[in-house]
Amino acid sequence: MERIKLDYEPLRAAVARRDLAHIEAEAHRLRDRHIASLVARAATAASSVITAIGRGILDWRKHLYEVAPKANKLLNLIRM
Numbered sequence: 754m755e756r757i758k759l760d761y762e763p764l765r766a767a768v769a770r771r772d773l774a775h776i777e778a779e780a781h782r783l784r785d786r787h788i789a790s791l792v793a794r795a796a797t798a799a800s801s802v803i804t805a806i807g808r809g810i811l812d813w814r815k816h817l818y819e820v821a822p823k824a825n826k827l828l829n830l831i832r833m
Contacts, residue, residue, distance in 0.1 A: 764783060767775035 761783070764776065764779040767779055
């Protein structure tokens with residue numbers, strides 16, 4: 754995913770000109786881009802967490818299926 758780079762130059766130029774309409778428009782644009790960046794970051798983090806949890810569950814199940822037959826043999830031996 755491409756990083757969003759915030760460009761403050763148009764906002765600075767509007768402030769220097771004291772153009773309130775452009776200041777407001779640039780501020781909204783920067784806010785929207787910043788929010789988009791935060792959402793993208795959160796989505797990436799959530800995806801990573803979900804993937805890690807999924808891998809952990811799969812590894813745990815694999816371990817359980819590998820260990821269970823050995824444990825059953827031991828329990829059967831103890832019962833005899």
